[in-house]
Amino acid sequence: MDKVIMAQNLTLAYSNNETIINQINFSVDSGSFVFITGASGSGKSTLLKSIFGALKPKQGSLIVGGVELKGVSSSKLNFLRRHIGIVFQDYKLVKEWSIEKNIMLPLIINGYDKSVTQNQVETLLKHVRLKHQAGKYPLELSGGEQQRVAMARALAHNPILILADEPTGNLDDYSSQLIWNLLEGANSQLKTTVIVVTHHIPESLGVEYKHFHIEYGSIHEVN
Template structure:
């Protein structure tokens, strides 16, 4: 099976004297669903940041979607980011854009045609049950609704990999369930690789998943 992420002897740090992830080795199969758990400050989010190139590896090698991220050039990083979808705990929506335009962002960056873009956005708005809010601005929506917009944006361009950082951390049950269903749906129907960083794996999640736990800078698969 193809590997979408390959980490070899990977170390991550924000400064030279404080290594957060220490010489870890792991790989993620394409089309798998993966949970990364760990205590607060264990390095879960740091690992996720390195996967979308916001943090350069201090040591070792990290290959995502065939792109080596250690010392990666801007053009290669942009190429990779065009093919991944990211969901953040704080949503990261553009405040001065309507939710429709926010969802459209990856499609515009990837140069999709206007007709395709409009159809895709329309379909996603229905999926996240926000069709009636299309023209609103993010700050006019609740936290749960904003996260649904962020989820729709992450799915809009059919990415090969979805990275989600505590996607249901502050959400109501309804929005949380919708987010999990969308993630599972993308994984099962589109064979998108999904990696979720979370404190707790939902008990009722209906998907075969792999579970990695981060502790003391090391990453271990949990059986």
């Protein structure tokens, strides 16, 4: 099976040289569903940041979608990011844009046709049950609704990889369930690789998944 992520002797550190992840080895198969767990401050979000190139490896190698991220050029990194969908715990929606335009963002960046963009956004708004809110702005929505918008944005351009950083952290049951359903759907129907950083793995997940746990800068697979 193809590997979408391959890390070899990967060390991650912040600018103050504090090592967060120390010489880890792991890989993620294309089309798989992966959970990364760990205590607060263990480095799971840092690892996620490094996967989309926001933090460069200090040592070792990290290959994502065939792109080596150590010393990657900004144009190559942009190319890679155009094939990744990201969901943040704090949503990262553009406040001055409507919900509709926020979901359109990856489609605009990827140069999709206007009609395709419009259809895709309408479909996604239906999936996240926010069709009636399309013209509203992020700050007019609840936290759960904003996270559903972020989810729709992550799915909009049919990415090869979805990265979600505690996507249901502060959400109500209804929104949480909707988010999990969307991630399951993307994985099972579109064969999108999904990596979720979380404290709690949902009990009733309808897909097979791998579970990595980070502790003291090391990673190990939990069976």
